[in-house]
Amino acid sequence: MLRFQNVGLRYGLGPEVLRDVNLHLAPGSFHFLTGPSGAGKSSLLKLMYLGLHPSRGNISMFNQDIATIDQAELPGLRRRVGVVFQNFRLLDHLSTLDNVALPLRIAGAKEGTVREHVAELLSWVGLGNHLDVHPPTLSDGEKQRVAIARAVIGRPSLLLADEPTGSVDLEQGLRIMHLFEQLNKIGTTVVIATHDRGLIKRFSHPVLKLERGKLKINRRLGQHKSAQDKPESSKDAQNNGPEDLRADPLKQISTGDAVDGSSS
Ligand SMILES: Nc1ncnc2c1ncn2[C@@H]1O[C@H](COP(=O)(O)OP(=O)(O)OP(=O)(O)O)[C@@H](O)[C@H]1O
Ligand SMILES: [Mg+2]
Numbered sequence: 485m486l487r488f489q490n491v492g493l494r495y496g497l498g499p500e501v502l503r504d505v506n507l508h509l510a511p512g513s514f515h516f517l518t519g520p521s522g523a524g525k526s527s528l529l530k531l532m533y534l535g536l537h538p539s540r541g542n543i544s545m546f547n548q549d550i551a552t553i554d555q556a557e558l559p560g561l562r563r564r565v566g567v568v569f570q571n572f573r574l575l576d577h578l579s580t581l582d583n584v585a586l587p588l589r590i591a592g593a594k595e596g597t598v599r600e601h602v603a604e605l606l607s608w609v610g611l612g613n614h615l616d617v618h619p620p621t622l623s624d625g626e627k628q629r630v631a632i633a634r635a636v637i638g639r640p641s642l643l644l645a646d647e648p649t650g651s652v653d654l655e656q657g658l659r660i661m662h663l664f665e666q667l668n669k670i671g672t673t674v675v676i677a678t679h680d681r682g683l684i685k686r687f688s689h690p691v692l693k694l695e696r697g698k699l700k701i702n703r704r705l706g707q708h709k710s711a712q713d714k715p716e717s718s719k720d721a722q723n724n725g726p727e728d729l730r731a732d733p734l735k736q737i738s739t740g741d742a743v744d745g746s747s748s
Pocket of ligand 2: 525526570
């Protein structure tokens with residue numbers, strides 16, 4: 485899926501912010517990425533979504549060597565990656581619905597299914613009443629959930645989320661984690677960068693830890709506290725209201741025909 489060999493990264497003539505990174509993400513794996521502020525988490529994710537080239541070392545993605553790949557193939561690879569940016573990067577001139585619909589429309593999905601899929605997912609993340617508003621009128625937590633919906637709607641092969649729960653409360657954070665786990669169950673490889681040790685402790689996923697540009701992997705087997713992991717679906721059902729927060733957020737898009745071959 486994704487392999488880094490002796491990767492280093494420097495910005496301009498500055499010092500190396502990532503050093504000798506060796507990493508292999510197996511298809512269908514789920515990792516947290518953590519480390520102090522400035523350790524290089526966002527920089528590592530940028531390399532993973534091919535937003536930057538490494539200063540040294542090799543990266544291969546979907547079995548293709550990034551250094552030698554035909555440049556014309558890069559956009560196709562990038563389209564297989566869903567990214568939740570730390571600063572959201574929503575398009576302010578588009579409505580919430582149109583922001584989230586973007587990956588489906590770029591992939592040529594039938595317009596008739598787009599609105600239905602997007603509305604379903606936005607409802608699930610608690611934004612069913614915000615489909616037609618524009619990002620500048622949303623709170624940070626609402627923007628974050630729009631950014632997450634946009635990243636997952638096309639069922640990417642690889643999902644990279646940079647502090648995806650940084651602006652939401654615990655209940656929403658666990659709901660978002662549930663969404664990522666559902667996506668992972670249908671085959672998406674997931675990497676979540678977070679400072680939130682409490683969140684990491686609730687799950688058994690291995691942790692990639694960055695410290696001053698060096699990466700370590702902690703597999704942490706057997707720490708899963710399943711009772712705390714997910715919002716209770718029965719409780720959600722009682723709180724349905726107009727936004728109908730259901731247990732399976734990806735049911736519609738996982739069985740639908742929105743994006744042909746996007747997760748292959
Ligand atoms: N565009 C840039 N130009 C120059 N230096 C940069 C740039 N982006 C990041 N850096 C530097 O690279 C280092 C790693 O930054 P990065 O944003 O990857 O850290 P981070 O672990 O994501 O931090 P945070 O937890 O605060 O988001 C920092 O020293 C930062 O100053
Ligand atoms: Mg960061």
